[in-house]
Amino acid sequence: xxxxxxxxxxxxxxxxxxxxxxxxxxxxxxxxxxxxxxxxxxxxxxxxxxxxxxxxxxxxxxxxxxxxxxxxxxxxxxxxxxxxx
Amino acid sequence: xxxxxxxxxxxxxxxxxxxxxxxxxxxxxxxxxxxxxxxxxxxxxxxxxxxxxxxxxxxxxxxxxxxxxxxxxxxxxxxxxxxxxxxxxxxxxxxxxxxxxxxxxxxxxxxxxxxxxxxxxxxxxxxxxxxxxxxxxxxxxxxxxxxxxxxxxxxxxxxxxxxxxxxxxxxxxxxxxxxxxxxxxxxxxxxxxxxxxxxxxxxxxxxxxxxxxxxxxxxxxxxxxxxxxxxxxxxxxxxxxxxxxxxxxxxxxxxxxxxxxxxxxxxxxxxxxxxxxxxxxxxxxxxxxxxxxxxxxxxx
Numbered sequence: 001x002x003x004x005x006x007x008x009x010x011x012x013x014x015x016x017x018x019x020x021x022x023x024x025x026x027x028x029x030x031x032x033x034x035x036x037x038x039x040x041x042x043x044x045x046x047x048x049x050x051x052x053x054x055x056x057x058x059x060x061x062x063x064x065x066x067x068x069x070x071x072x073x074x075x076x077x078x079x080x081x082x083x084x085x
Numbered sequence: 086x087x088x089x090x091x092x093x094x095x096x097x098x099x100x101x102x103x104x105x106x107x108x109x110x111x112x113x114x115x116x117x118x119x120x121x122x123x124x125x126x127x128x129x130x131x132x133x134x135x136x137x138x139x140x141x142x143x144x145x146x147x148x149x150x151x152x153x154x155x156x157x158x159x160x161x162x163x164x165x166x167x168x169x170x171x172x173x174x175x176x177x178x179x180x181x182x183x184x185x186x187x188x189x190x191x192x193x194x195x196x197x198x199x200x201x202x203x204x205x206x207x208x209x210x211x212x213x214x215x216x217x218x219x220x221x222x223x224x225x226x227x228x229x230x231x232x233x234x235x236x237x238x239x240x241x242x243x244x245x246x247x248x249x250x251x252x253x254x255x256x257x258x259x260x261x262x263x264x265x266x267x268x269x270x271x272x273x274x275x276x277x278x279x280x281x282x283x284x285x286x287x288x289x290x291x292x293x294x295x296x297x298x299x300x301x302x303x304x305x306x307x308x309x310x311x312x313x314x315x316x317x318x319x320x321x322x323x324x325x326x327x328x329x330x331x332x333x334x335x336x337x338x339x340x341x342x343x344x345x346x347x348x349x350x351x352x353x354x355x356x357x358x359x360x361x362x363x364x365x366x367x368x369x370x371x372x373x374x375x376x377x378x379x380x381x382x383x384x385x
Contacts, residue, residue, distance in 0.1 A: 056215060060138035060147055060333060061183045062237075064215060067279045070151060077136045 094240040095251040095294050106286050117161055124156035124166040133339025140339050145187035155184045160191035178276045186332045194240045195349040196332035201234035202226045203291045204383050207300035208250045210239050212330040217305045224257045225375045233287035248353045249296030257285045302359045307366045314363045315381045323354035
């Protein structure tokens with residue numbers, strides 16, 4: 001399983017204030033960039049707290065079997081679990 | 086309360102919850118009892134807990150806020166304590182998924198997260214992450230006449246030195262877009278009222294209660310390519326792929342059974358051919374993928 005990197009950064013911002021852009025450059029700073037591949041990381045490669053694989057890792061059931069409301073209610077417990085591992 | 090007798094994953098099940106679509110069997114003997122009743126608040130000798138679950142070597146407790154609690158013990162008992170508004174479909178969804186995963190682990194099976202079909206008497210298992218297209222590919226192969234063995238949960242045991250997989254329930258769960266594409270005219274029930282995923286009965290299903298020998302494993306991955314690609318996985322690369330796809334692997338760590346599962350997975354990696362298949366993330370052209378799998382792997 002692709003375990004998320006164990007660095008937690010809380011990025012708190014209003015919508016449209018540039019948080020996606022900040023996520024890209026944070027990933028760039030935290031990734032070893034080689035001369036051969038200095039490219040901008042794809043958004044798909046940047047872990048995010050709402051990522052499905054993170055939810056899956058700590059949940060005892062497939063997230064696809066839960067409703068949006070159920071997943072939203074479980075987010076705090078999932079984040080607690082993630083930060084305590 | 087009436088009881089229903091079924092065979093799932095080769096196990097004789099005596100259940101208070103009806104599972105429509107499964108044939109009833111007659112048997113004096115029972116491997117697993119499924120009852121309604123109160124469940125414990127916590128597991129006494131807790132080894133592992135996570136979001137919504139607790140487990141030890143022989144106990145497992147799953148607590149779903151809107152559906153109910155499930156308590157699994159010693160590989161032979163499942164107690165369901167439903168919430169007042171839970172529908173039977175919802176109760177079955179989690180029973181036949183995570184809860185059966187737990188009982189299989191307790192009984193020494195090695196369950197993989199994958200769907201399986203039968204090709205010329207041997208099993209092909211499709212493993213991959215969530216949303217990689219396992220069920221979609223399985224459904225389209227079943228449409229082409231290959232019998233379904235299981236969807237999502239693949240129960241494996243070693244039998245006289247050979248790894249075999251046991252038939253699960255004869256349904257495939259598909260999201261609405263895939264269901265509309267593959268079965269446009271048909272009416273099916275949702276897995277839960279609020280979720281756009283449907284239970285599709287398979288028109289051909291394996292009934293090999295002694296298991297089917299595993300021949301091939303397809304590791305399906307949605308990736309950033311524009312094309313469809315298969316390659317054979319060899320040697321030491323095989324075992325880690327299998328390890329990554331243990332069903333709900335967070336259950337296993339607390340059970341002290343990892344050596345047992347590694348032993349089976351290493352036998353399986355020697356026994357089975359493994360192919361890595363990449364497909365474009367979006368859109369998925371089911372026909373193209375199916376033809377590639379049939380031509381390059383199944384009928385090669």
